[in-house]
Amino acid sequence: MTEIKKLPKRDEVPVALTWDLTTIFKDDAAAHAAMKQVENKISSVLKFKGKLQESSDSLLQVIQLELAIQNDLEHIYVYAELKNDQDTVNNKNQALMDQVASFVANVSAKLAWIDPEILAIPEEKLAKFQAEDAALRPYSHFLEVLQLRKNHVLSSKEEALLAGASSIFDSSSKIFGILDNSDLKFPFVKNAEGETVQLSQGMYATLLQSTDQEVRKQAFQQLYAVYEQFRNTFAATLSGEVKVHNFTAQIRGFKDARQAAMSQNAIPETVYTNLVSEVNSHLDLLHRYVSLRKKILNLKELHMYDLYTPITGKSPLSYSYSEAKKEAKQALQILGEDYVSHVQEAFDNRWIDVVENQGKRSGAYSSGVYGTNPFMLLNWQDDLENLFTLVHEMGHSMHSYYTTHNQPYQYGDYAIFVAEIASTTNENLLTQFLLDKYDDPQIKLYVLNHYLDGFKGTVYRQTQFAEFEQFIHEADANGEALTAEMMSDFYGKLNHRYYGDAVINDPQIKSEWTRIPHFYYNYYVYQYATGFAAASSLANGMTSQRSQAREKYLNYLKSGSSDFPLNVMKKAGVDMTKTDYLEDAFAMFEKRLNEFEALL
Structure with missing residues (x-):
């Protein structure tokens, strides 16, 4: 009888492959103690209420106290969130997460008077405070950013009400997360070796890369069969999230949710519209690539589940986690010894939660809090894609x-x-490293294919998501009901426009919106596409040994939020208010598409 491979339970995972959260708190009791300490600090802040205009010292003390409390809250929240994500079916973890979310909302409500009171200080007096008190000067950009919000900050009472309701506003996202990570039960399916494996988010991604079309089809249909059972529930959660975005934007005086979201980082909306415009003007390259995929795979019909399997067949490269760590370090050597030494720290000191277990949050991410090491969540599979995921999340962690x-x-x-x-x-950088390392045409073809797929999945796919996101926000703002039928109809047509006639627009793909967590992040997805395009320019500068390219890049990593994001990127060498970086990215995509065709 074929052995059924099941995911391990959390307590069955080797400790060495789990992250060490004791660098945040020793245990849950320490987190609870930290909450009590925060409550004690609040009284120190409240005594300044109504007195911020009296002196620069009062303003300074409140800013410092508020930031200290925020740092404490971040420690508490991140600890609870990571504990919950490592095992979302653990009731104790769920209870801690709920308690912390309520606690953060309560504290935020008590401190909500601070921003309105600072903004009520006349600009002349605020400038005088900063001029006469040198201790305030390190907070000049912090105050500058706050001033940009002046027209959108409400009264102290209204801000307190909104802050207190934050955990309520998060309900749709929480429900989606619990459904997606805990409550959905996926069936067992066959992999290419004929083994029975339990379908999961991580396993689904692996099965879609199978060279056996029947395996891909089975995984695709079985996964969406589960999501489609609950599509009305997912419509309700997504609709609720969109309504929160639109409501918040409206009461703060923004013209719409997109403007509200982008204003937080002082990003002009032209950055968004430029992206959508450039991507749509280059859809011919995507259609060309999709058509090439159909031809090389020798398929009578190309389906949506055929878009992730390597065109060149089974991967000539695979990596155990141990092997991937070595390869990642070599690929990132171009960033210098100091950078690589910190990568080694991550490997040596359990900054990474490596393997998939029952109840673990799907996907991958980097998280952390000021004052601790970064943390990385993975759901490791032994393939090239997971090597790319490792270096991707390591980029976040090193940042x-x-x-x-x-x-x-x-x-x-x-x-x-x-x-x-x-x-x-x-x-x-990893793509170029692999292309330079291997002379084998099959490996080069596979790596080029991976790059082309990555570009497709990031620049094209995330912009497709951005268009859907804009559509549902506009529809809700116009009073339209966000039903499952309505969203699926639009998504299906949008998907067909992006991928063209060469691929069958399978009916299941209309429901893809049900399983995308980023639609709950409030205009997040477009930044994947702009980020990939900017990264293409920065990486090319380093691999071509452009003067000071590495130094400028490392300075970008060190900048944090000490300047506005667009200014940080200009110093690094990329002006994201223009379309040049997007055009350069599409030129690289076309260049590597040409290389791919020539090698074939």
């Missing part, structure tokens, strides 16, 4: 490491807009 070790707390984080640039720069 966090360099930022927190070079910036004070108030600038010790970075905008989402620049976050994906660090991760995808690493991906681009």
